[in-house]
Amino acid sequence: MTAIRLFFHRLASPPHFYELSKPWGRAFAWIALVLILVGLYGGLWLAPRDFQQGNGYRIMYVHVPSAWMSLFVFMVMAASAFVGLVWRMRLAYAVAAASAPLGAAFTAVALVTGSLWGKPMWGTYWVWDARLTSELILFFLYLGFITLNRSFEDQQTGDRAAAILALVGAIDVPIVHYSVDWWQTLHQGSSFKGLTSEIAPSMLWPLLVMMAGFMFYYGWLVLWRARSEILLREADREWTRKVVGS
Amino acid sequence: MTSFHEFLTMGRFGVFVWPAFGMGLFTMLFNIYLAHLREKSVLRDVREVHQASRENQS
Numbered sequence: 001m002t003a004i005r006l007f008f009h010r011l012a013s014p015p016h017f018y019e020l021s022k023p024w025g026r027a028f029a030w031i032a033l034v035l036i037l038v039g040l041y042g043g044l045w046l047a048p049r050d051f052q053q054g055n056g057y058r059i060m061y062v063h064v065p066s067a068w069m070s071l072f073v074f075m076v077m078a079a080s081a082f083v084g085l086v087w088r089m090r091l092a093y094a095v096a097a098a099s100a101p102l103g104a105a106f107t108a109v110a111l112v113t114g115s116l117w118g119k120p121m122w123g124t125y126w127v128w129d130a131r132l133t134s135e136l137i138l139f140f141l142y143l144g145f146i147t148l149n150r151s152f153e154d155q156q157t158g159d160r161a162a163a164i165l166a167l168v169g170a171i172d173v174p175i176v177h178y179s180v181d182w183w184q185t186l187h188q189g190s191s192f193k194g195l196t197s198e199i200a201p202s203m204l205w206p207l208l209v210m211m212a213g214f215m216f217y218y219g220w221l222v223l224w225r226a227r228s229e230i231l232l233r234e235a236d237r238e239w240t241r242k243v244v245g246s
Numbered sequence: 247m248t249s250f251h252e253f254l255t256m257g258r259f260g261v262f263v264w265p266a267f268g269m270g271l272f273t274m275l276f277n278i279y280l281a282h283l284r285e286k287s288v289l290r291d292v293r294e295v296h297q298a299s300r301e302n303q304s
Contacts, residue, residue, distance in 0.1 A: 102277060
């Protein structure tokens with residue numbers, strides 16, 4: 001227990017995080033690349049055609065991981081915001097700031113790929129149903145976070161303001177997730193019930209591999225971006241002189 | 247997938263499937279480019295802060 005606490009205590013130290021994050025990031029990048037290539041091969045070639053949706057269902061191999069990551073990243077941001085506000089940890093603010101553009105990108109991909117799937121299946125690119133609308137609101141929350149975070153001359157003020165938005169905005173995450181259960185929506189219900197799924201195993205495994213690949217991709221980029229964000233917030237500290245060589 | 251032709255056309259869904267994957271790939275690569283740009287801009291900013299602090303001291 002003491003070893004775990006010591007590990008996290010050291011990880012929260014910006015110079016230690018800066019040093020550790022580079023090799024971790026590289027490892028995550030390679031794992032992500034392998035998983036995404038395997039997932040693409042499985043999803044686009046090996047998985048059988050759906051008897052109702054034909055090959056159109058293959059859009060889910062990019063849509064579902066993106067949509068899932070859009071929720072996951074916002075929860076990471078909200079948790080980081082909480083840690084930042086309560087313990088005033090600069091690293092937590094850096095992680096939240098690093099996550100926001102990535103989460104916005106995942107949400108945009110989820111919205112656009114969902115529309116591309118909706119046109120042949122529903123006959124329209126967009127409907128104002130609960131799932132689509134709450135996901136669009138999530139996208140605006142990401143944009144709001146990014147804007148607020150960069151709107152103040154003093155970075156600490158921007159971090160705190162954006163953190164409050166992340167905490168309040170986190171209410172949208174369960175709304176997005178449960179919208180298909182709470183309301184009658186055109187969007188199909190969840191294919192996952194706990195650890196079980198209604199999807200055939202031959203179609204499911206590439207989806208799970210893609211989801212894992214997206215997770216490692218996010219892990220890689222959030223570490224990379226957090227390194228920059230922490231450097232910016234610690235610019236007045238001595239250790240950054242050695243790092244940037246000035 | 248039964249043939250390369252089916253793979254390319256995705257049955258009749260190619261016009262929807264390929265743009266979806268194309269957008270996904272573009273966004274992932276663009277995110278990498280943005281992270282690189284951010285790193286470069288932050289390093290420049292931090293060096294400027296250090297430079298200014300050295301000038302103030304001397």
